[in-house]
Amino acid sequence: MAILIIAEHDNSTLKSATLNTVTAACQMGDELHLLVAGEGCAAVAEAAASVAGVSKVLLADNAAYGRQLAENLSLLIAELGKDYSHVVAPATTTGKNVMPRVAALLDVGQISDIIAVEAADTFQRPIYAGNAIATVQSLDSIKVITVRGTAFDAAASTGSSASVDSVSPAHDAGTSAFVSEEMAKSDRPELTAASVVVSGGRGLGNGENFALLESLADKLGGAVGASRAAVDAGFVPNDMQVGQTGKIVAPDIYFAVGISGAIQHLAGMKDSKVIVAINKDEEAPIFQVADYSLVADLFEAVPELESKL
Amino acid sequence: MKVLVAVKRVIDYNVKVRVKPDNSDVDLANVKMALNPFCEIAVEEAVRLKESGAASEVVVVSIGPKACQEQIRTALALGADRGIQIETEELPESLNVAKLLAKVVEEEQPGLVILGKQSIDADNNQTGQMLGALLNRPQGTFASEVKIDGDSVNVTREVDGGLQTLNLKLPAIVTTDLRLNEPRYAKLPDIMKAKRKPLDVKTPADLGVELKNHTRLLKVSAPAERQAGIRVASVDELIDKLKNEAKVL
Ligand SMILES: Cc1cc2nc3c(=O)[nH]c(=O)nc-3n(C[C@H](O)[C@H](O)[C@H](O)COP(=O)(O)OP(=O)(O)OC[C@H]3O[C@@H](n4cnc5c(N)ncnc54)[C@H](O)[C@@H]3O)c2cc1C
Ligand SMILES: Nc1ncnc2c1ncn2[C@@H]1O[C@H](COP(=O)(O)O)[C@@H](O)[C@H]1O
Numbered sequence: 001m002a003i004l005i006i007a008e009h010d011n012s013t014l015k016s017a018t019l020n021t022v023t024a025a026c027q028m029g030d031e032l033h034l035l036v037a038g039e040g041c042a043a044v045a046e047a048a049a050s051v052a053g054v055s056k057v058l059l060a061d062n063a064a065y066g067r068q069l070a071e072n073l074s075l076l077i078a079e080l081g082k083d084y085s086h087v088v089a090p091a092t093t094t095g096k097n098v099m100p101r102v103a104a105l106l107d108v109g110q111i112s113d114i115i116a117v118e119a120a121d122t123f124q125r126p127i128y129a130g131n132a133i134a135t136v137q138s139l140d141s142i143k144v145i146t147v148r149g150t151a152f153d154a155a156a157s158t159g160s161s162a163s164v165d166s167v168s169p170a171h172d173a174g175t176s177a178f179v180s181e182e183m184a185k186s187d188r189p190e191l192t193a194a195s196v197v198v199s200g201g202r203g204l205g206n207g208e209n210f211a212l213l214e215s216l217a218d219k220l221g222g223a224v225g226a227s228r229a230a231v232d233a234g235f236v237p238n239d240m241q242v243g244q245t246g247k248i249v250a251p252d253i254y255f256a257v258g259i260s261g262a263i264q265h266l267a268g269m270k271d272s273k274v275i276v277a278i279n280k281d282e283e284a285p286i287f288q289v290a291d292y293s294l295v296a297d298l299f300e301a302v303p304e305l306e307s308k309l
Numbered sequence: 310m311k312v313l314v315a316v317k318r319v320i321d322y323n324v325k326v327r328v329k330p331d332n333s334d335v336d337l338a339n340v341k342m343a344l345n346p347f348c349e350i351a352v353e354e355a356v357r358l359k360e361s362g363a364a365s366e367v368v369v370v371s372i373g374p375k376a377c378q379e380q381i382r383t384a385l386a387l388g389a390d391r392g393i394q395i396e397t398e399e400l401p402e403s404l405n406v407a408k409l410l411a412k413v414v415e416e417e418q419p420g421l422v423i424l425g426k427q428s429i430d431a432d433n434n435q436t437g438q439m440l441g442a443l444l445n446r447p448q449g450t451f452a453s454e455v456k457i458d459g460d461s462v463n464v465t466r467e468v469d470g471g472l473q474t475l476n477l478k479l480p481a482i483v484t485t486d487l488r489l490n491e492p493r494y495a496k497l498p499d500i501m502k503a504k505r506k507p508l509d510v511k512t513p514a515d516l517g518v519e520l521k522n523h524t525r526l527l528k529v530s531a532p533a534e535r536q537a538g539i540r541v542a543s544v545d546e547l548i549d550k551l552k553n554e555a556k557v558l
Binding site: 069070071074092093094096097098099100101102103104105107108109110111112113122125126127128129130131132133134135136137138139140173174175176177178179180181182183184220228231232237238239244245247252253263264270273274275276287288289290291292293294295296301304305308309 | 320322325326328335402403404407426427429430431432433434435436437438439440441442443445446447448450451453463466467468469470471472473474475476477478481486487488522523524525526527528529530531532535537538539540541543544545547548550551555557558
């Protein structure tokens with residue numbers, strides 16, 4: 001049986017998290033179908049059709065799916081999913097929102113946030129904020145899975161020329177409606193896909209001071225992240241949060257600036273290749289995971305670093 | 310309107326767990342246990358809804374061994390009115406939890422069910438959504454604001470790109486994110502009062518739910534430990550190391 005992958009997109013572009021999910025799905029089986037559900041999303045389906053490894057794209061283009069409302073989307077995915085061995089989505093906020101509903105509708109469990117595929121029914125996933133790795137075997141006939149993007153390379157976005165089939169079921173549960181959104185705009189690379197991440201914590205003191213990190217990030221072509229404390233204090237928007245309950249990142253270099261290194265924060269960044277920590281407290285726990293530790297006042301060290309790069 | 314809150318007993322969030330030497334699971338012997346932080350926020354939100362007059366009663370449910378009555382008492386001390394424990398030997402998998410909660414919802418008919426977005430032990434992030442599907446009710450997950458508006462509720466959600474607000478018809482399901490509120494501390498008189506609040510105990514059989522395993526835990530291992538690196542004395546040394554040793558610049 002084939003594997004159904006749920007594409008992450010905004011009706012105009014296919015999000016890179018989909019490509020990491022395709023790589024994970026490849027390790028579960030070899031016939032991959034990609035579902036693009038949205039409104040006015042034909043361009044996404046076209047991009048999806050060229051993703052290496054994908055043999056068929058299902059396009060569900062309907063107003064009911066335009067905002068990815070979980071109530072509607074889960075009905076569609078569960079209806080299509082019953083003919084598949086696996087239904088797989090990226091562990092983004094959209095995937096996390098929709099997939100457990102799909103699992104419940106199919107009367108199966110969900111295996112969340114996998115980081116490795118050991119066999120078609122056996123997966124590894126972090127538990128306890130990444131302080132332990134569980135190997136779990138699914139006992140269900142249909143495996144509903146979300147995939148941690150940083151644990152799998154991105155599949156090539158070209159190389160295939162899959163067919164695009166329109167699927168017609170339009171499910172509108174009629175119980176939820178989109179009201180508004182406030183999306184943070186940034187020209188920097190996406191946090192979860194950036195090769196350099198510069199993150200700030202409570203030590204930054206206020207939101208304006210994040211400009212220091214932004215100019216360092218811009219010099220390195222990187223993204224800016226934050227600790228939960230910085231988000232809670234209102235320094236920066238929630239979409240910048242790195243950690244157990246925020247975004248998971250694994251860049252080539254991660255700068256932790258004015259961040260103490262709570263386990264919840266480490267859970268989101270400790271798979272980075274190189275970790276640099278700048279903190280004025282030489283006892284800060286972040287230094288236990290950092291490759292390069294600089295005990296310094298960030299307000300002196302960061303501008304100096306930026307100017308010398 | 311009645312509000313139902315699902316609360317889970319988990320390891321305290323400050324404790325770093327260790328994996329058992331035989332790799333069968335993590336070692337929870339003699340470890341401090343607590344109310345899951347997201348559930349605490351769920352209780353606080355429900356109590357605030359009651360205080361504002363939007364809700365009439367707050368009922369908390371926890372599923373697990375007898376020890377989880379401690380967490381129900383904590384919730385009662387924070388202001389919930391009564392508790393229900395559904396007694397199971399171990400903490401069941403999410404779909405089973407959702408099925409049990411669905412039965413409680415059928416009995417209690419709450420206008421709103423509030424859960425945490427994630428339990429910090431299993432890190433599943435799925436029970437609320439599953440409950441929504443089983444009951445065919447709308448959901449506002451990862452909520453940072455909940456506003457009751459007549460027979461619907463507006464929920465602002467923390468999503469990857471920022472914030473999104475949805476309007477849900479009641480009855481609905483909400484799962485909490487960290488910024489929704491800051492839970493109060495229970496005062497001693499409230500802790501005393503909580504001991505006398507009603508707490509019903511039921512079994513899955515009472516609710517007509519048969520627990521089923523959907524996964525088998527094969528192994529629990531420790532993650533690859535990161536070695537602490539080196540101290541650099543200056544920004545110049547840092548740049549030199551990044552360029553010439555790590556070769557990432
Ligand atoms: C259920 C739950 C989930 C959570 N999820 C997350 C999560 O996903 N992500 C997350 O990050 N947190 C999360 N947290 C919060 C986490 O526990 C910590 O509270 C948080 O990470 C601390 O942020 P911080 O390091 O910025 O702040 P602090 O711990 O206050 O550290 C600030 C640091 O800045 C340093 N500093 C101050 N001034 C300067 C200066 N001038 N120069 C240099 N250094 C300076 C200080 O020495 C200190 O080490 C969660 C908590 C809970 C309960
Ligand atoms: N055993 C349980 N008893 C009561 N509520 C639970 C239980 N397990 C999970 N929940 C609820 O579901 C939320 C999400 O848990 P999870 O899906 O396991 O991450 C928790 O914050 C609780 O509100």
